[in-house]
Amino acid sequence: MAARSLFRTVSGLLRAAGRSCSSGGPVTLPRRGEPALPEAQALSPARRREFLRDHAAPFSAFLTDTFGRRHNYLRISLTEKCNLRCQYCMPEEGVPLTPKADLLTTKEILILSQLFVKEGVDKIRLTGGEPLIRPDVLDIVGQLHQLDGLKSIAITTNGINLARLLPQLQRAGLSGINISLDTLVPAKFEFITRRKGFHKVMEGIHKAIELGFYPVKVNCVVMRGFNEDELLDFVALSEGLPLDVRFIEYMPFDGNKWNFKKMVSYKEMLDMIHQRWPELEKLPEEACSTSKAFKVPGSRGQISFITSMSEHFCGDCNRLRITADGNLKVCLFGNSEVSLRDHLRSGASEEELLNIIGAAVGRKKKQHAGMFNIAQMKNRPMILIGG
Numbered sequence: 224m225a226a227r228s229l230f231r232t233v234s235g236l237l238r239a240a241g242r243s244c245s246s247g248g249p250v251t252l253p254r255r256g257e258p259a260l261p262e263a264q265a266l267s268p269a270r271r272r273e274f275l276r277d278h279a280a281p282f283s284a285f286l287t288d289t290f291g292r293r294h295n296y297l298r299i300s301l302t303e304k305c306n307l308r309c310q311y312c313m314p315e316e317g318v319p320l321t322p323k324a325d326l327l328t329t330k331e332i333l334i335l336s337q338l339f340v341k342e343g344v345d346k347i348r349l350t351g352g353e354p355l356i357r358p359d360v361l362d363i364v365g366q367l368h369q370l371d372g373l374k375s376i377a378i379t380t381n382g383i384n385l386a387r388l389l390p391q392l393q394r395a396g397l398s399g400i401n402i403s404l405d406t407l408v409p410a411k412f413e414f415i416t417r418r419k420g421f422h423k424v425m426e427g428i429h430k431a432i433e434l435g436f437y438p439v440k441v442n443c444v445v446m447r448g449f450n451e452d453e454l455l456d457f458v459a460l461s462e463g464l465p466l467d468v469r470f471i472e473y474m475p476f477d478g479n480k481w482n483f484k485k486m487v488s489y490k491e492m493l494d495m496i497h498q499r500w501p502e503l504e505k506l507p508e509e510a511c512s513t514s515k516a517f518k519v520p521g522s523r524g525q526i527s528f529i530t531s532m533s534e535h536f537c538g539d540c541n542r543l544r545i546t547a548d549g550n551l552k553v554c555l556f557g558n559s560e561v562s563l564r565d566h567l568r569s570g571a572s573e574e575e576l577l578n579i580i581g582a583a584v585g586r587k588k589k590q591h592a593g594m595f596n597i598a599q600m601k602n603r604p605m606i607l608i609g610g
């Protein structure tokens with residue numbers, strides 16, 4: 224079974240279109256002067272493996288899917304718990320939490336991270352739930368920082384505990400930060416998050432700037448009737464501060480009462496911003512970036528759009544996710560999961576784990592099912608998936 228999936232992965236590699244998001248990794252396609260792909264595809268499975276060994280570059284076959292996408296970016300959810308209750312993320316009644324014994328331990332997170340990094344993952348993002356309420360978060364960042372080959376450790380946080388923890392997180396090796404903030408009006412903050420805390424989040428944003436994180440990314444989920452009237456205020460904020468304000472299209476997840484009419488599309492947002500700033504400049508697209516970036520000339524910061532719904536970026540997807548209870552998810556909007564925790568706890572060897580990971584990556588679909596289908600699908604709520 225594992226061998227079959229490896230072959231699938233290998234043939235995917237051979238079909239690979241050459242698009243790669245792995246930072247700095249050598250290309251998988253044959254290099255100049257090497258046998259052409261059609262010739263290679265005619266090879267028997269055994270010869271294909273030999274071909275790959277001899278000609279292909281060393282990005283992991285286990286982390287490369289059948290469409291040639293190389294997964295060098297791992298997002299790990301540290302917890303399902305959260306100190307806010309954002310209306311678009313978790314149902315009002317909350318979500319049933321996994322018993323503590325079933326969550327990944329610090330050591331298990333490290334073992335899995337090490338395995339992925341050895342295979343070519345060079346960016347890890349810690350998310351949740353709210354990652355900064357996990358008591359061992361500093362320890363986890365510090366130990367990840369020791370992993371050879373890991374170039375970036377980032378966190379996505381709601382910012383409530385950020386100002387207090389950020390200096391220590393930075394010393395431990397944190398290199399990137401995304402802070403979620405959907406409104407600049409304290410009363411609206413309290414409405415959407417069902418909690419107080421606006422000023423703490425702002426304090427966190429200023430602390431991140433003060434400590435030199437650049438750019439400090441601010442995630443803003445845009446919802447019609449709630450905050451689309453604040454788009455221009457957020458853009459103005461990016462004029463004066465070194466922020467990347469990322470406008471995220473509202474996405475459907477179980478229990479979040481998503482409705483197409485509440486979603487403000489990228490095009491609509493851009494139109495509104497253009498009317499106020501016709502001189503808005505499009506910035507060059509970075510490889511594998513999920514966002515489209517723009518800048519008001521002369522600004523200290525920039526803005527971006529995460530167009531997961533209106534213009535998906537599945538073709539460039541380089542992400543894998545591990546949920547807080549140790550399931551590998553190859554797509555945020557897919558419901559297939561495999562428990563790495565169970566295999567780890569039953570003593571699976573590194574090779575066995577890699578075969579399981581390779582099989583899951585091999586099953587990754589070309590693209591998500593489209594916003595209307597996703598809205599009908601059974602999937603975990605966002606808070607259980609981990610951003």
Ligand code: SAM
Nearest residue numbers: 312351352353379380381403442473474605610
């Ligand atoms: N608690 C942390 C936070 O809020 O930043 C990390 C986890 S949260 C699930 C990760 C990101 O997902 C946040 O930026 C949040 O705004 C975004 N998010 C949650 N639900 C969403 C939805 N339905 N549509 C779009 N983005 C969503």
Ligand code: SF4
Nearest residue numbers: 305307309312352381
């Ligand atoms: Fe918590 Fe983040 Fe979800 Fe808001 S978006 S409820 S802060 S996990």
